[in-house]
Every structure is written in structure tokens, then in C-alpha cells.
Amino acid sequence: MSLIRDLADQIIQAHRSNDLCIPIPAFSINSPPPRIDNEAAADHYELAGALAAIEMGFIESDAKVLGKAWSRMTLHDGGFDPFKWPSRPEQFDLLPWTRNMNPNAFKECPKRLGLYGVMPDADWVKRMVDAEIPTVQLRFKSEDRYKIRRQIKESVKAVESSKTLLFINDYWEEAIDAEAYGVHLGQEDLETADLEKIRGAGLRLGLSTHGYSELVIADRFCPSYIAMGAIFPTNLKKMPTAPQGLGRLYQYAKLMSHYPLVAIGGIDQDSIHAVSKSGVGSVAVVRAITQAKDPKAAVKHLQELMQA
Ligand SMILES: Cc1ncc(COP(=O)(O)OP(=O)(O)O)c(N)n1
Numbered sequence: 441m442s443l444i445r446d447l448a449d450q451i452i453q454a455h456r457s458n459d460l461c462i463p464i465p466a467f468s469i470n471s472p473p474p475r476i477d478n479e480a481a482a483d484h485y486e487l488a489g490a491l492a493a494i495e496m497g498f499i500e501s502d503a504k505v506l507g508k509a510w511s512r513m514t515l516h517d518g519g520f521d522p523f524k525w526p527s528r529p530e531q532f533d534l535l536p537w538t539r540n541m542n543p544n545a546f547k548e549c550p551k552r553l554g555l556y557g558v559m560p561d562a563d564w565v566k567r568m569v570d571a572e573i574p575t576v577q578l579r580f581k582s583e584d585r586y587k588i589r590r591q592i593k594e595s596v597k598a599v600e601s602s603k604t605l606l607f608i609n610d611y612w613e614e615a616i617d618a619e620a621y622g623v624h625l626g627q628e629d630l631e632t633a634d635l636e637k638i639r640g641a642g643l644r645l646g647l648s649t650h651g652y653s654e655l656v657i658a659d660r661f662c663p664s665y666i667a668m669g670a671i672f673p674t675n676l677k678k679m680p681t682a683p684q685g686l687g688r689l690y691q692y693a694k695l696m697s698h699y700p701l702v703a704i705g706g707i708d709q710d711s712i713h714a715v716s717k718s719g720v721g722s723v724a725v726v727r728a729i730t731q732a733k734d735p736k737a738a739v740k741h742l743q744e745l746m747q748a
């Protein structure tokens with residue numbers, strides 16, 4: 441057996457039972473089998489870490505990031521220990537400075553945003569303010585700019601003179617015009633949004649991530665918070681990657697603990713306590729509130745479970 445195969449097997453064996461493994465995604469023309477690049481790798485540990493990650497069900501881009509982190513951890517520790525797992529920012533090339541020292545950092549938001557309701561329209565935002573939820577997002581999807589502006593204005597008005605913090609999903613220009621507290625963007629929005637404008641206007645920025653490689657990308661933008669999903673299956677939208685599960689969430693939360701963190705995706709009253717225990721300061725939900733018999737009571741109950 442080759443050395444790399446042996447090291448990879450040791451990593452897989454050591455972490456088999458801690459919920460980091462998920463089934464390997466099915467390969468197709470659009471999603472071809474992963475390539476682990478022998479030539480670019482620094483050493484056996486990088487190759488073994490990447491190979492183990494692929495077999496634990498990580499997508500190719502995450503496996504590459506993990507391989508590098510395994511190599512750096514092993515070099516730094518002066519030896520290979522399969523029972524460890526990379527979880528230090530420098531192993532992942534995260535920014536070496538704190539937000540205070542970073543001129544490009546987005547405006548700070550509370551480390552613990554608490555229960556975070558992601559709501560489909562302004563009427564739901566109003567209901568959340570009435571329920572005294574700490575953080576709410578307007579996730580209104582439309583092509584109609586007039587409707588979008590109206591929904592955002594109504595939402596901003598709804599949180600006025602309340603303690604609820606309002607983030608606007610997607611429509612950053614309208615959010616700036618309406619002087620919202622912050623915007624939430626997905627990774628694909630980073631290619632088109634004018635981040636300078638959002639930062640210059642003093643709005644907070646939340647960014648979505650779905651694994652190690654997206655966490656590393658998000659860190660480059662020094663956003664106000666980082667959202668990590670989908671933790672569990674959700675039918676609210678088509679997800680490009682499999683649910684991450686609690687094991688991975690716990691590792692992501694450890695690695696990114698210097699950021700305000702939000703967990704999202706399929707979280708309900710049965711799982712919210714375990715999700716909070718990961719160290720994230722906020723848990724975002726849609727259906728756990730919108731499909732509850734009594735949404736206001738659900739907000740209260742979910743907050744109690746987070747703190748229990
Ligand atoms: C708190 C939070 N996390 C993640 C998302 C997803 O945002 P995005 O990737 O932009 O996808 P859409 O919500 O636009 O479908 C979110 N909205 N909120």
C-alpha cells in the first residue's frame with residue numbers, strides 16, 4: 441500500500457464516527473470525479489489530507505483546501521497525527537489581521553445575532569418585529585423593481601424604533617437607498633455587487649458559505665458575519681451541495697470563531713439546541729417560523745431552546 445493511501449486511511453479511520461463523513465456525491469458530466477493534483481502538492485500530507493477528504497464526501501474544492509491545511513498542521517506540529525483535524529486560521533490562509541486592523545472590513549455587527557428569521561415579505565418582517573426577534577432578513581424574490589423597493593421600505597419602517605436588526609437579501613442598491621442595517625449576499629453575488637459602495641454606505645454585509653473553500657473566499661472580504669449552510673436538508677431551495685451536518689458545522693465554527701457566525705438550513709426546534717452548541721452566535725430559520733401554528737410563540741420557544 442502506498443504511503444499516501446495509508447495516511448489517508450488513518451485520517452478516515454480516526455474521524456469515521458464524528459459526523460464529518462457524508463456519502464460521496466454521485467458523479468456526472470456536470471459534476472465529474474475530483475482530481476487530486478500530484479504535481480502541485482507540497483508533500484504526502486497534502487495529498488493524503490485531500491484524498492481522505494474526498495472519501496469523506498467533501499467536494500473537490502473543499503478537499504483541496506483541507507489537503508493544504510493537513511500539510512501545514514503536520515509541518516507545524518512536527519509530525520502526523522491522524523486524530524487531529526485542521527482548525528486553525530493560519531492553516532487555511534485566513535487573513536492574519538483582526539477586523540480593526542483591516543481597512544476593507546465591513547462594519548461590525550453583534551457577535552451574537554441570536555435567532556435570525558429569514559422572511560419572504562415585509563408583512564412577515566412586521567410579525568417578527570412584533571415577536572421581538574433579534575435579527576430578521578427580508579428574502580423577497582421578485583423581478584419587479586417597484587415591488588422590491590416597496591417591500592424594502594416597509595421592512596425598514598417596521599424595524600424603526602425596535603431592537604430588531606434588518607438585513608436585506610440580494611438587493612443591495614435598494615437596501616443602501618432605504619438605509620437598511622445590512623445586506624446578505626450569496627457567493628455568486630460577489631461577482632456583480634459593488635462591495636465598495638455597500639461598505640462606503642456603512643451597511644453591514646453577511647455572506648453565505650457552503651464549506652471550507654467558500655469560507656476561505658468569504659474571509660477575503662472581511663464581512664460583518666458569515667453564514668454557514670445548509671446544515672440539514674431543506675426544501676426551500678435547490679442546494680448545490682449536500683447538507684453539511686453537525687460534525688462539519690462544529691469544525692467550521694471552531695475555525696471561524698473570530699467572526700460573528702450564523703448557521704442555516706433545515707434547522708428546527710429539535711435541532712436548534714445542538715446547532716447553538718457549535719459556538720455560532722446566531723441560527724437562521726425559515727420554515728421553523730413560517731410553518732409554525734403560532735409563529736410568535738415559535739420565536740419565543742426557539743430562543744429558549746437556543747439558550748437552554
Ligand atoms: C442567513 C442567510 N444565510 C444564507 C442565505 C442564502 O443566501 P443566498 O446564497 O444569497 O441565497 P438566496 O437566499 O438568495 O436564495 C440567506 N439568505 N440568509
Ligand SMILES: Cc1nc(C(=O)O)sc1CCOP(=O)(O)O
Pocket residue numbers: 558648649668669670671673674675676677704705706707724725726727728
Ligand atoms: C435560504 C437558505 N439558504 C441556505 C443556505 O444554506 O445557503 S439554506 C436556506 C433555507 C433555509 O430554510 P429552512 O430553515 O426552512 O430550511
Ligand SMILES: [Mg+2]
Pocket residue numbers: 609610624625626
Ligand atoms: Mg441571495
